[in-house]
Amino acid sequence: MSHATSRIIPGRLGAWGPEIRATLALAWPLVLTNLSQFALSLTDALFLGRVATEALAAATLGGNLFFAMLSPAFGLALAAGPMCAQTRGRGRGHLRGMRRDVRAAFWACAAATIPVWLALWHTEWLLGALGQEPALAALAAQYVRALMWGMPLFCGFVVLRGFLSAEQRPLSALVVSFIGVALNIPLNYWLIHGGFGVPALGVVGAGIASSLCNLFMFAGLAVVIARDRHLRRYHLFGRLWRLDVARLREVAQIGLPIAGSMALEISVFAFAAIAMGWFGAIAVAAHAIAVQVASATFMVPMGIGQAATARVGLMTGAGRASAAARAGWIGIALGAGFMAASATTLVLLATPIAWLFLAPGNPGAAETAALAATMLVMAGFFQLSDGVQAVASGALRGLKDTRVPMLLAGLGYWIIGLPLGLVLALWLEVGPIGLWIGLSAGLLLVAGMMLARWMRLSAAGGLTLRRRLG
Known part of the structure; x- marks a missing residue:
């Protein structure tokens, strides 16, 4: 084994232990956040699923369009x-540099929000043009028009969370997020x-509740940063009106x-939900349940990826190439380990999980639960690949x-996965499950390609080469 390779491969176990602890210390608050x-969105689904299957289906269609936009x-x-992480790693001038990073991200998010709002205001027409039932499209539009006002607040929260992650201080975002969720439950019930x-x-009411919670989370995190003795030195909200063209360009790149x-x-996945609408409200509701559960488990590797x-x-900004590679491999291993356990759980407990979202007395509940359980088994099979691609892309x-x-991602999801799913579902008449088979194949391909790229860039010299992007 060459000296260069030994810097990357787990040959020096003494250096891996501290990095594992550092990654876990940063990851668990991000995961919980x-x-x-x-x-x-999960509480929206749980409350609306007990109102009516049509309410759950409409919120699913509208929510998928919202998150795609x-x-x-x-x-x-x-x-x-x-x-912020690379600026922090470089050290010199990081206070001003990180402030510029955050300010540019705020401006970029604001500019991107306006055209999206204009599009979301016409949700009913968009869903109707995509072949959805008029009643479902109209109900989904009502949900989206209430939900869309929380978009810039959510993005502002994500910017501040990224700043805190670079500072290795993610606990504030966790606390604020948990309070926001606790607030969402009574707001949902009431509204x-x-x-x-x-x-x-x-x-x-579900859309209004989520928007109010996003307002609380952004404002709460802003107050925490402004009052913290260490964090307020950055003056993140000072001179927000100043445009920084160089930083804006980097944010865009x-x-x-x-x-x-x-x-x-x-x-x-949004298109898959729309395609489910071609098979009726029961297929949409079952798809909603499976996606909600799979998305919940995905939050863990997503947090590890962050x-x-x-x-x-941080390590790349400091010029420590081997430490950066080590951090990436540790994250990938942690994400893969969790998703393997998650896959086992979904396969074994698919039916009980499906019934958590449904009231037995509702019309179509039994049929929805049976189809959702089958989809959850399919979700279990793509858990591992989903976790690997999430953490590898984060690294x-x-x-x-x-x-x-x-x-x-474009190759795996749109060139391979979705066309395969549509062929199975429509041409070969497998039905809704055919779509899930195609999506699973696409995720597996993306995971393999992401992992291969990380392996190449984390090889000796690869990280040093990528530092030019910093």
């Missing part, structure tokens, strides 16, 4: 993480069912490919390598 944010601003917000002078708002990757992944972004970025972001991963 992701789960708490995901719980906002969210990806440009969300990707730009995520650019703040690797930028969906009515009371205290407020009429029952149904899906509109890093964030737009991230947005593209997210759009490709989110939109393929920790890998911060650790790889690549730490190197500011985002363009090629976007292209790989």
Whole structure:
């Protein structure tokens, strides 16, 4: 074994222990923060599923469209993480540099939000043009119009969370997120069912509750940063009106490919949800249950991937190539281990999990639960590949390598996965399960390609080469 290779491969176990501890210390608050944010939409689904199958289906259609349209601003917000991490790693001038990073990310998110709002305002027409039932499209539009106002607040929260991750201080985001979720539960119950002078708002109430919680989380994290003795030195909210063209360009160079990757992944599942509408409300509701559960488990490798972004970025900014590679491999191993356990759970407990989202007395509940259970078994089979691709892409972001991963995602999801699913579902008449088979194949391919790219860039000299992007 060459000296160069020994710097990367786990030959020096003494250096791996501290990095494992550092990654876990950063990852677990990020994981729980992701789960708490995901719980906002999960609680919407749990409450609406007990109102009516049509309410759950409409919120699913609207929510999938919302999250697909969210990806440009969300990707730009995520650019703040690797930028702040590498700036922090370089050391000199990091206070001013990280302030510029955060300010540029705020401006980029604001610019991306406006055209998305205009599109979301016409949700009913968009879903109707995609072949959805008029009643479901109209109900979904009501949900989205209430939900969309929380978009810039959510993106602002993500920017601040990326800053805190670069500072290796993620606990504040976790605490604020958990309070936000706790607030969402009574707000959902109150606004969906009515009371205290407020009429029952149904899906509109669920959207309003989520927007109010996003407002609380952004404002809460801003207050925490402003009051913390260490963090307020950065003056993150000072002179927000100043445009920084150089930093904006860097946010775009890093964030737009991230947005593209997210759009490709989110939109393929959104299109799958729309395609489920061709098979009726029961198929849409079953798909919603399976996606909610699979998305919940995905929050764990997503958080580990965010920790890998911060650790790889920090070490890359400091010029420590072998330490950056070590951080990435540790994250990938942790993500794969969790998702293997998650896959086993979903396969063994698919039916009981499906019934958590349904009231037995509702029309179509039994048929929905049976189809959802089958989809959950399919979800179990793609858990491992989903976890690997999430953490590998996070590690690549730490190197500011985002363009090629976007292209790989496009190939796996849209060129291979979705066409295969549509052929199976429609041409070979496998039905809704055929779509899930195709999506599983696409995820497996993306995971393999992401892992191969990380292996190449983390080889001796590869990380040093990628530092030019910093």
